[in-house]
Amino acid sequence: MKTKQALLIFTLLFIALQVKAQFNPHYQWTLLEQGLMDEIIGEASGETSFNHILEMSSYNRNRPTEEYATTLLEADYVLKKLKEYGLDGAKIERFESGRQAWDGIRGELWEISPGKKKIADYDDLRAMLASGSKNADVEAELIWVEEGREKDFENIDVDGKIVVTSGSPGGVHGVAVSKGALGVISFYSPRPLVDPIQIPWSGIRSRRSSNGEASESKFGFLLPPREGHILRDRLIRGETIKVHAIVETQMLDLDLQVPTCIIPGTDKDADEIIFSAHLFEGYTKQGSNDNISGSAVILEVARMLRTMIDDGRLAPPARTIRFIWVPEFSGTIPWVKAHKDIMEKTLCNMNLDMVGLWLSKSQSFFNLERTTYGNAHYLNDVVENYFRYVGETNRVSLVLSGRSGYLNRIVAPSGTDEPFYYAVEHHYGASDHEVFNDWGVGVPAIMLITWPDNYYHTSEDRADKCDPTQLKRTCVISAASAYTIASADADMVSSIAGEVFSNGTRRIGQQAARAFDMLRKVNIENFESTYKLSRSFIEGAGLNEAETLETLLELEPGDVATAEYIAGKVSLIKQIANSQAQGLDQLMESMAKKLGVKTISLKPGKLEKKAMQIIPQETALVKENGYSGYRSAIQEIPREAAMAYSRKIGNTSELQRLCNGKHNALEIKKLLDTQYRKVSDLETILDYLEVLKESGLIVY
Numbered sequence: 220m221k222t223k224q225a226l227l228i229f230t231l232l233f234i235a236l237q238v239k240a241q242f243n244p245h246y247q248w249t250l251l252e253q254g255l256m257d258e259i260i261g262e263a264s265g266e267t268s269f270n271h272i273l274e275m276s277s278y279n280r281n282r283p284t285e286e287y288a289t290t291l292l293e294a295d296y297v298l299k300k301l302k303e304y305g306l307d308g309a310k311i312e313r314f315e316s317g318r319q320a321w322d323g324i325r326g327e328l329w330e331i332s333p334g335k336k337k338i339a340d341y342d343d344l345r346a347m348l349a350s351g352s353k354n355a356d357v358e359a360e361l362i363w364v365e366e367g368r369e370k371d372f373e374n375i376d377v378d379g380k381i382v383v384t385s386g387s388p389g390g391v392h393g394v395a396v397s398k399g400a401l402g403v404i405s406f407y408s409p410r411p412l413v414d415p416i417q418i419p420w421s422g423i424r425s426r427r428s429s430n431g432e433a434s435e436s437k438f439g440f441l442l443p444p445r446e447g448h449i450l451r452d453r454l455i456r457g458e459t460i461k462v463h464a465i466v467e468t469q470m471l472d473l474d475l476q477v478p479t480c481i482i483p484g485t486d487k488d489a490d491e492i493i494f495s496a497h498l499f500e501g502y503t504k505q506g507s508n509d510n511i512s513g514s515a516v517i518l519e520v521a522r523m524l525r526t527m528i529d530d531g532r533l534a535p536p537a538r539t540i541r542f543i544w545v546p547e548f549s550g551t552i553p554w555v556k557a558h559k560d561i562m563e564k565t566l567c568n569m570n571l572d573m574v575g576l577w578l579s580k581s582q583s584f585f586n587l588e589r590t591t592y593g594n595a596h597y598l599n600d601v602v603e604n605y606f607r608y609v610g611e612t613n614r615v616s617l618v619l620s621g622r623s624g625y626l627n628r629i630v631a632p633s634g635t636d637e638p639f640y641y642a643v644e645h646h647y648g649a650s651d652h653e654v655f656n657d658w659g660v661g662v663p664a665i666m667l668i669t670w671p672d673n674y675y676h677t678s679e680d681r682a683d684k685c686d687p688t689q690l691k692r693t694c695v696i697s698a699a700s701a702y703t704i705a706s707a708d709a710d711m712v713s714s715i716a717g718e719v720f721s722n723g724t725r726r727i728g729q730q731a732a733r734a735f736d737m738l739r740k741v742n743i744e745n746f747e748s749t750y751k752l753s754r755s756f757i758e759g760a761g762l763n764e765a766e767t768l769e770t771l772l773e774l775e776p777g778d779v780a781t782a783e784y785i786a787g788k789v790s791l792i793k794q795i796a797n798s799q800a801q802g803l804d805q806l807m808e809s810m811a812k813k814l815g816v817k818t819i820s821l822k823p824g825k826l827e828k829k830a831m832q833i834i835p836q837e838t839a840l841v842k843e844n845g846y847s848g849y850r851s852a853i854q855e856i857p858r859e860a861a862m863a864y865s866r867k868i869g870n871t872s873e874l875q876r877l878c879n880g881k882h883n884a885l886e887i888k889k890l891l892d893t894q895y896r897k898v899s900d901l902e903t904i905l906d907y908l909e910v911l912k913e914s915g916l917i918v919y
Contacts, residue, residue, distance in 0.1 A: 247612065247627070250601065250605075250703045251703055256699065260627070260695050263629075263698065264631075264694070265686075265690040265691030266631055266633055266687050268515045269634075271511070271514070272682050275511050276293075277507075277682055279344070279346065281324075281342075282322065284471065287502075294477075294544070297498065297518060298478050309479075314550065315474060320472075321468060322469050323350070323352070324468055326339070326352065326466050328463075329462060332460070338404075338440070338446075339440045339441070344418060345678075347442070348438075348439070349392075349422055349438070349440070350421070350423075351422045351436055351439075352438035353435075355438045357381075357464050358461060359402075360460065360461050360462075361381050361460045361461070363383050363455060364391070367385075372398060377399060378398065378400070379399060379401065381400065383403075383447075384407070385406060386407055388421045388441060400437070401437055402439060402464060403438075404447075406441070407419065410677075413673050414674070414679055416444075416445055416679070419677050423439045438464065475553060476550070477543055477544065477546075477554050479541070479543045479544070480521060482528070485536070485537050490773070491539040491540070491564055492565070493540075493655070493662075494520065494542045494543070494697070495655075496513035496545070496651075497545050497546060497651055498546065499550070500546075506675075507680055507681050507684060508576050508675070512574050512685055512690065513571030516574055516575070517542050517571055518542075519690075523698050534706065536702060538566070538704070541561070547651060552846050552847075556844075556846055559842075559845055562661075562845070565655075568655040568665070569665060569667065569701065570650055570655075571667050571693070571697065572667070574667050574669055574690070576689060577686035578640050578669060578689060580684060581669075583671055584642040585606075585642075586641070586643075586669070587642070589646055590663045590665055592873070593877045595763050595767040597718075597771050598665055598704065602696065604700075605695070606643060610640075610641045611626070612627040613629055613638060633687050634691065652664035656876075657847060658841055659846050659847055659848045660845060661842060669689070712774050715771060716788050723767065724792070727796050727799055731799040731802065735802075738803065738807060743814050754800055754804075755892050756892070758796065758889050759891075759892065759893030759894075761792065762886060762889070765793055769785060807819060826901055827885055830905060832883070833905070835908055836879065838916060838917060849875075852916055868899045868904060869895030874899075875911070878908070878911065884908060888904055
């Protein structure tokens, strides 16, 4: 008996030790070999990136007039650093802006009765004076108008007065001025409970009133909520407050300045990878995280790669890596239009927008925003590989590390040592990568971003909200991702294909789980429509994953072995999608019995057969005039028809991108339905395709 007990104890201890030793090896795997990763991690400097932020955006400053006429501080700083680092092709490209820039000179708001005190000063905080404000020197009484909606002005005489509001100054200003107000004071804030001293960057402009008359632009002051509430309470109590407002502004000519450089590839005929980050988001607003952080990181990535290549620690890549620092949208658009030749040989774009945030301060994540299905690309999975590596090796894992801490510590000396909170998300636009993703440009582009950001677009977007560790980790992910693609040979293509295939099976599985959940909740009335819709999610995901694998062929064009390998992976991913769809079919049959109805046939109807015969392919006209150039061909669409398309199609821009000769119209519907909440109407899709065809933008 004792022998048996001893054997049992030994066996249990052995099993326990084996369980403790278990771990999943992918957590420590990267596309680049570990030696190269060690070089990149060691070279990446969160402190250098943070210092760039301090130099360019340590505080919100008033630009001297001569700066507008010469070179803006940020552009000048980036250019000097590029030259210092020995970057090739370092220069500033300039483009006409087509409009003048508003510049604040002076903005003071004094209470003159019943007491004498300063309420706001542009010299204290630039955000205190709304951009667009016009010159003024007036004394007037204050009047409280609550949120400043039209109904809030009923039975209130604001003529010759300055209104005080908790509403957005831009909207309230138009209403108030049309009723005779001299200006507006607002303490609006998107996050008053999170941070009672932040002031949002806001602007005012002339607007048309409800009767169609244009209201003259006056001035607007902004207060932090903490101070605004005090002023509001005094007015609510019936106190009469008179103020003196002094505003001095000017409009200045300004060109669009785009610093740029390259890490040249050894193959001059090879394609390129482009990094972008907006250095300017307007010229009064200067945000440390939005987006000096992204600009600082790609500046550090350029230095890192140049240094490691010069030292012989990294082999020069075959493909060129290009860097551009742009005015948001306004500079990216003319740059892309001016470089159609570069766009034609650009593989992909990585856009960094707001990447330096101290994550825990905003309960934030570092997010990879993927491309849409219309711009399917392996870039998504390359970057996800490094996101996962940094994330899994920079957290304490009960299974992997136990008490030993991070498996590969990527922490800046002066930064936090908090875990790397990250997420891989579906596509999101609203930054410069959308210029590249545009149908007229056709370059697959992703965005890296920290979100949420509690200080975004406010006076509190300062350097103290950024974290050198987050900056270092972003440098590692960005440099490794770009170098992986720029240096990819046939072996690396095979490795990336494995990553796309593996992740793709997971993504198809997620869509299948979504489909199963939907179908389990049906009733008799929506049984058929829900089944067909949910099945399309699996089919749409399968189509996208297959097309993503095929994009890898651009890295090894003409290589027979690579083409055969990719074809094999494509065949397998289609089988996986088909297997998941068959699993849904089984559930459909089970639900049919439960509901007491017939099983559903997938035999296509008349409209579906018609859609299956239409395979739209874009024409040369789409890219002839670059970004948005194709829109002139469809601008004759009546507004009502355009609105109908928008209401009945998940996303018309994505529909356009899907007109690539690889999908029939029914498949396009499935690809749209998989990505968007709005279910696209097939007949409307066919109508819209006819419009594009008649406009010469597609052929069948």
